[in-house]
Amino acid sequence: MANLDAAFSALSDPTRRAILARLALGEATVMELVEPFELTQPAISRHLKVLEGAGLIVRRIEGTKRPCRLAPTAVAEIDQWLGMLRRALETNYDRLDGVLAAMKPEK
Amino acid sequence: MANLDAAFSALSDPTRRAILARLALGEATVMELVEPFELTQPAISRHLKVLEGAGLIVRRIEGTKRPCRLAPTAVAEIDQWLGMLRRALETNYDRLDGVLAAMKPEK
DNA sequence: CCTTTATATAAATTACTTGTTATATAAACA
């Protein structure tokens, strides 16, 4: 993916997250993805372009259809970044800060 | 957090991710966060507001300073959502789709 | 071949984001 900006930005839109949730159930064509939303087909096509650009989905060509599915490595790379925060929080730097503060004599 | 839109949107900016990375090392004041960037103090203050609004950081008041630190529960809620995708990818629905396709007799 | 179906692209609109400078506030300090 190499582009966390694009990945997180793509995930920040609820329609796009819903599309991903749908794709978690399996492949779907553009029209299948349009159906559950109150949005036009061009709007969904653009969301798909954003998701593809962010490396979150991939598309096949099958006649006139373009079935989409989740990209295999996408989430791993996001996880990797979040892991840094996760570790920091688990290690509980709050507590460490507290310890450091307590070490200063008075005040 | 309850607001994935805000959380992912906040994470989509590289300056904000850098701020979070810095806070992973421990608490920091606004001016300490301004220092490593080529941005003005108001710009950083705004980024901090965004991060706080997304539930990713919390702030204390300490005299005239506002030390920031990572919010404890933030990442967990993001993880929870990503977990859905993670599971879908691990379960490898690609393969399942393949199976279903193979089940259709000809064509 | 003509029509339908599936999808993409363009142009226009509206709204949000990020940054800047200038200014306000308020605690700390001399």
Add this chain to the structure above:
DNA sequence: TGTTTATATAACAAGTAATTTATATAAAGG
């Protein structure tokens, strides 16, 4: 109390994003 230090807010400009409608393309099917 007057000044400095730490931070926030306002107003503005520039860039980007999300929609919509209208239109293009291209495979499929009669």
